[in-house]
Amino acid sequence: MYRVTQPLASSEYSLTENVDPGNRFEITFTNGLTGAYNIVYETKAEQSPGNIVNTDQMIANAAQGTPPGGSTPITSTPTFTLRQQGAIKTVKDVDYSSPVNGKTITWQVVLNNDHKTITKGLLTDMANYIIDGQVTDCSVVDNGSDGNGNTLLGNDKYSYTNLPAGFKLELDASLFPTDHSFTITFKTPLKYTGQDPSLTTYKNTAFFEDGLGIYTSEAQVSLNKQTQQNGGKSGSYNAVTKQITWSIYTNYAKTGLQNARIDDPIPDDQVFVPGSTRIYFYSVAPDGGYTQLRELTPEEYGYFMISEPANPSGTDKTLTVRLPDAAPDAVKGVPVASSELPPLFLVQFDTTVEGTVVKKEYTNEADFYNDFTPKETLTSKVAVNNGGSLAYKNGYQGADGYAYWNVTINPSQSTLTDTKVVDVPSSNQSILMSSLTINGMQVDQSGKLTPDLGVTLVQGTDYDAAYTNVNGTWTLTVTLKGQYATIDRAYYMSYKAAIYVDPSNGSATQQITNTATITGNNGGSHSG
Structure with missing residues (x-):
């Protein structure tokens, strides 16, 4: 660790700039070296129409010191990654509560973050996925010359056009030339089908033209596991009853249901509680969490086929639940309210560990079949407070x-x-x-x-x-x-x-x- 003292007086050293060869400078200590010295200076990227930083670049800066007496010079060459500042793209939010087939992704692009003087502003944003509908909720904020401004621009200061997989936005010519930075925020609806299991990451790429050059920035988001599996599973242990309540969430991605069923083989360390199967509607919160809603009515239960284990303590230990066919906007034969569409069904049941040596943790797996999405195995683990201890x-x-x-x-x-x-x-x-x-x-x-x-x-x-x-x-x-x-x-x-x-x-x-x-x-x- 170094202790920095007062700066040297200018009479104790000399500075020579633009030393050949290359863009160098030299410092000569008038009275020689009497200790360690800390030299601080700044450089900046030289930018012009023919020389701009439009991609991230690794740069190096070599420093060479020659000790008194003309001995061998000592060279140090640190490196630094110079990040382009013309366009910076980020993901601000994912809203999992959007309706039919829906998730909504909020994106943000900061333009001219290094405050160059630019003469135009054209942003083209493209996605690698299906955009279900138009880009929405677009806003442009003028951040000023120092980046601390917060002026929301009116619609007359920009125009944008939707494209099949993105959009174009152009700032009005009256804003230029300028050294201001701008923040553009917008939302894209994501049409998730689940038919391509390999597509789990969704990416948007921004291309920005400012009169000096073209800048590229991309950001990506991976949707949560429940979306990718079109379902989820959770469990909770009740230490008073020694029962585990397992919850299976179906149609989470809102793709619809066709020939859908759940097969849940109960593990040997648990026993199914007869008559414990019940089915609810549920909703998905913006952050992706679950909210349990009302239970099915007796009439609605008639459209579901529930087959509980015939011998919970023996060999037949599989719970099977068949779900009715359901499009995103209707359930076949089931007169549900419009507020309960798209139809999301939550299947719950109980197992017991009464009469056993209670373990630290229990696991349950359910296979979810649906013609609209690949078969998925939904898994959950439940930790037991004090489990495994005598x-x-x-x-x-x-x-x-x-x-x-x-x-x-x-x-x-x-x-x-x-x-x-x-x-x-x-x-x-x-x-x-x-x-x-x-x-x-x-x-x-x-x-x-x-x-x-x-x-x-x-x-x-x-x-x-x-x-x-x-x-x-x-x-x-x-x-x-x-x-x-x-x-x-x-x-x-x-x-x-x-x-x-x-x-x-x-x-x-x-x-x-x-x-x-x-x-x-x-x-x-x-x-x-």
Whole structure:
């Protein structure tokens, strides 16, 4: 790191410009070198009708220093990418809520960002995709000579013409010559068909003529995965019921439906809840999110074919839903309101993990078939708060000097039999068995657990506890029994321990530790 001091006086160096060969300058230090020097200067691109920066260019600038005594010169040549400033194209926004076949992309082009004096302004913008309708909401803002202006130009200051895959916009001659920059914003409706899976990136290219040259700038956007798959999937876990609600969103790209169906094979780690299938209308928000609307009426359900798994716990575990044919502006046989077009259908159902060892994560895949778009596999994963865990432990030292330990038994709320807690404290503490308590726990839908002091297990009836010396190590063993021989909820065990200071340890502070392991059975032994 350098510390920059006061600038040298002009008498301490000389500057010679336009040194041959090439466009160079030389600095000579009058009194020689006495330390490190930081030389700062600026260059700019020389632009004229025959020499403009209309593409990004890599430039280099070599500096050569000759030490006193005429020894070998030292050269450094840094590089820099010079970005053209004649036309700068960006994507401002994608609106996924547009109607039939629709997404709307908002583009922005900044012209003459380097404030050259220009004599004309003609912008031609072309797309690599089908523009459904005309370019809309076009506006032109005059940013002034410094780029900080914000003058919205009236329609009399520019004209534009729609082209099959773009448009032309020309600034009025009365604006020129000028060194102002301009910002042009416009929207293009995108007609997404989904028939070409390789077309996932949509690009617009701007060509700007300013009287000095032609500048090119492009920007591109990739539509979200739901558009590319013409559907989406999500899931949520309810820790109270131990059920997962899966949601399948169809016709997201608004292409229409023909011979459309959903096949959803339920994974082996879940069981389908019979009678849980329901269907809703839904809408797409501008940012691409989903909004669930009303459920189908009994009459409307008649146009859908729902085949639930015949044997949810056995081999027939596939849910199939056939959807009615639907054009973007109507549903065959279904008298839906115009406000519910184009028809977007949300299929929901539930699975349960009751009676199992609850995992950290669950997955569900559904195959979506539609003649208008290629087959897609819609996938979602659900994370379970506390899933995969049979024990959590924490502790602290109280003001009375005792260590207070808390063990959450079965925080995942798995179904376990013969549950046993083995707790091993470090040798510098001793558990006070009279302080041992086990309480129930309450859980909310998100899986957050809180002790329930209204439920207290009774030693000897609900559990056995023994504190024994095993090969020189004191161990607390708690075994659940009685009505708690099988558990499917979480429990909260707490106790305190006396701390003994080891006089042979010269440290001002000493560490205490505690290790708890919980084991139980469910189709095999599990521990955590």
